[in-house]
Amino acid sequence: MLWYNPTLDQDMPRWVYASWAIGLFLYQTFDAVDGTQARRTRQSGPLGELFDHGVDACNTVLEVLLFAAATNLGQSWNTILTLFGATLTFYVQTWDEYYTQTLTLGIISGPVEGILTLCIVYAFTAVKGGGSFWQQSMLQTMGIKEHSIIPDYIHDLRFNEWFMVYGGFVLVFNTLQSTLNVMKARREQGKDVYAPLFGLLPYFVTWIFVPLYLYLQPVILHYHLIPFTFYVGLINAYSVGLIIIAHLTKSPTFPMYNVLTVPLGLAVADSMGPIIGLWPSVLGFGTYQIAFVFLCMGLAIGVYGSFVYDIITTICDYLDIWCLTIKYPYNEKDELKKSK
Template sequence: MVYIRQHQLPKLREYRYAGVDLSLVSRYVLKPFYNNFVIKFFPMSMAPNAITLTGFFFVVVNFFTILWYNPTLDQDCPPWVYASCAIGLFLYQTFDGVDGIQARRTKQSGPLGELFDHSVDACNTALGVLIFAAAMNLGQSWATVLTLFGSTMTFYVQTWDEYYTQVLTLGIISGPVEGVLTLCVVFGFTAYMGGGSFWHRSMLETVGVPKFAFIPEHIYDMAFTQWYLVYGGVLLFFAIASSIVHVMQVRRERGQDPIKPLYGLLPLVAVWTLVPAYLYLQPTILENYMVPFCLYVGMINAYAVGRMICAHLVKASFPYFNMLLIPLALAVLDSAGAVFGYWPSVLGDGVRQIAFVWVCLGLSIGVYGSFVVSVIIDH
């Protein structure tokens, strides 16, 4: 499949990166740290993309390490595993922040670097969710699904915002900066407390809040993990709403249709209609095979984000179609027919359904890999 046409190559060469980072932590702490200290450890001969890939390697090591000790996402690990996750995530953030400095220093800035950087970040999304779920002992449950929902939605909408405004905007508080640093602290604290089971205690009781009569018992007994989902849901709502308002405002200022960009959110709606439907119809996958399924959903999101970035770079029309959704849609139809008595299921609910998930993961990796290679060759 051709992702960049010959007539679009001049647009690619004309591309200039535009970004706004309003984070105070980034401006006064991280950027001075990167510019005055970290960048000195990288030789001029090292390619910026090699720095990005090395940073991603730390997350991959964290992923396999924590899954080795906690494959079901609901068991405590040795404290050093959580500490290594904190260090690995911080190194990933650091390398991700330094690659742009290295690109400017070596005069290698270009659209390929942005595409590669976003591609790595997109792949990291699902890995990060599973590492977090394992560290919090969320298990193979709807809590992990909700965490994946929030993470993939945030990344998709941020890229959607960049596509329509032509500027990557990071707010005063953003996931790539404050969000990552918060996770580093959480992982470090989990190591100090001896395991993820700590987060299943009542938060209000643990922090010393008296059990007042006006506090319902089910609220008082809510664990840290449950409060996290509530807190994350509130932040997600305001983040998505602010992005939508921002895009519509920019479009109005430019004299463009402010409603049309909203259609670009429909692929995201499609994904998150099919994902819970499939897991509801196939509880075996939800309860036992969330790791490969989460990775598959992560690749669906990575492919969508990658194509958005590609379209942004060459000023092409918005890519609504995502071929990686086709197997999931067919699986939902297959399962729904059996549940409602319309037709027998081809995959069933046993070994063929499990094999289907693994095949989807392999297919998604192949398609996404071919997309990245194709764009690099075309460029």
Template sequence: MGYVPQASLENLKKYSYKGVDKSVISRYVLNPFWTWFVTLWPLTVAPNTITLMGLTIVFINFFTMLYYDPLYLTVKGGAEGPPNWIYFTWAFGLFAYQSLDAIDGKQARRTGMAGPLGEMFDHGCDALNTTLEVVLAAHALNLGRSWWTVASQIATLANFYLTTWEEYHTGQLYLGHFSGPVEGILMIVVIYLISGFCGPSFWDQRLFTVTRLQHIPAVQKLPNLPLNEAFMVFGALGLGFNILSSYSNVRFAMKLAGKPRIRPLVLLLPFVVAASLQISWLAAPTYHNNDIIHSPNFVPFLCAWGLQFAHQVGRMILAHVTNTPFPCWDWLWVWSAVGALDANLPHILGRPPVIQASMKNTTIFVWLTLILSFLVYARFVILVINDITNYLGIACFTVRKKGEDGVWRTKDFKA
């Protein structure tokens, strides 16, 4: 039983990756390093293996956070978090992830394994990493369990969705002069390093106080936000710029193709629907201190949200590489809608929630949501990998190809 429609499998052979990266840092600093770094890897190592190694490092960072702060207690004025040296490991891990994520494509071209499977696998790992880094970065910024962390999740996922939506309509991955995969990641690395040296409480200081600008008359008219909240405002401005930039690129592509220029905007609604369901669930009126954001249920809730998002954008990328219609519906919305509706019953009908009537029941339901989201996404990943590898006669984690005689052979590399 496959996932990709049989009639669309032929389009896999027509797919070719196209990308544009206008980052100055990427061109003159990182790319020379990546070009050297990839030469250290044997040609027998599959590109997807390198990608998976990078994601594994991020998971190790995430689990160290849970080990040293199992209930995610870093709330403003709350309990202590992990020791400061942990943030240095997060910085190293994220930079390692960025490097491995960058060279997997180079390794694919070196080994002749470039194709739609690598595109799917790379973007799938990026989608998972997005939520993990939101949790870690919020921890390092001392935002903890708060609406600021939720806002960070929304902005980060929205940026990723926009990039995928843009790639679907333009046929190429576009990274501007300032992009999340390059400058955005480097900014988070710097945040980890500062938290390692100064501690997360450093980010509670006021922006103009730290920069010694509070005495300038023009500056005094502006709110003196804490550094962490100022960073969130900067992220919101970046999101607004990316929205305009992405739509400009899509509009230009639609104009060249002679297609409607407004219709692609409708395909942004699936993200709005998905995010609205999660926000309405979190914003439900507190019943018997049953509050997800300010409880240990917050991290599993965000992880479930991240897995559902990975499933959503994974289907978008699959539609791109198979040239099939844009996916607009996800049945996981039904489960999230049930959770949101149940939590809001006190506000809607003036009666207690049916499922989430206590903190214990809420915890069970949130963890069931996480498990269901994981199973749905895992099924998607397994079936898509099977469909692509079987049709193209390739392996996912080894440099092998099926010959015309049906025998799998390791690729014969020439010096």
């Protein structure tokens, strides 16, 4: 993608889209069977759950970029809206799991229907020869003519914009469903049903900063959106990781603080200074802002990477296991001897 379509709005060779479809399908398949394999070999545990969620969280931001490149969304607000929907879904479902102790997926879930939809989009794009196909008006392409009962703006909506409408409905439905799940669980426990809603604040605080920063710094939105997307995606991955740790350790305190949000908030304040006339911008509106975004992406990789390393080594040392290989293979005969 970075070689053929760094601006997210160019057609690429067919094999690129086909490789995405095949790769994502294999990813979904292995993601579905890894838990079964772990239970079969008696190796399931907290590290596996954390590892699974961590990989999924990182893959979320990658798929946002691939989808944007496949449908030629470009470096635009549409790509940011796609990122918002994908990360909110992941955050809310993890928040739901923390309070209900059960991972609940919506009727149209990201790991199943969502990924299959993306596989179909990538494969169809390969057949059509490029993402420019999705730039056409869907209704016109389907042969539906203009009519007085169909507003022009609806008739002219492109395929990729209809994808976003569909995603918006799914997002609202799944978010409401998770919220109701949490409130129901709290009600059954005899606890405050509204207190958990504060757990959504870290996400929405971040997403107040994101559009504000991009509005104030259009050079990032239109020319350097990929590193910024990675940065925002890792903010979400880190938040989700903290929630999973709190869930696994049965922590009574929901993690509300994410250090990776701090630079973004400071950047917004820095950019607003000249506009409100209270202080000059330190970073300005050009080269230093670009350097800042790449620095934030590097910081996010470092913080999240060190977090993952620390958690993996801590769990492995405590449970006396290895991360990617089986240290003590399960042997049914040996287990029977021990039980006797």
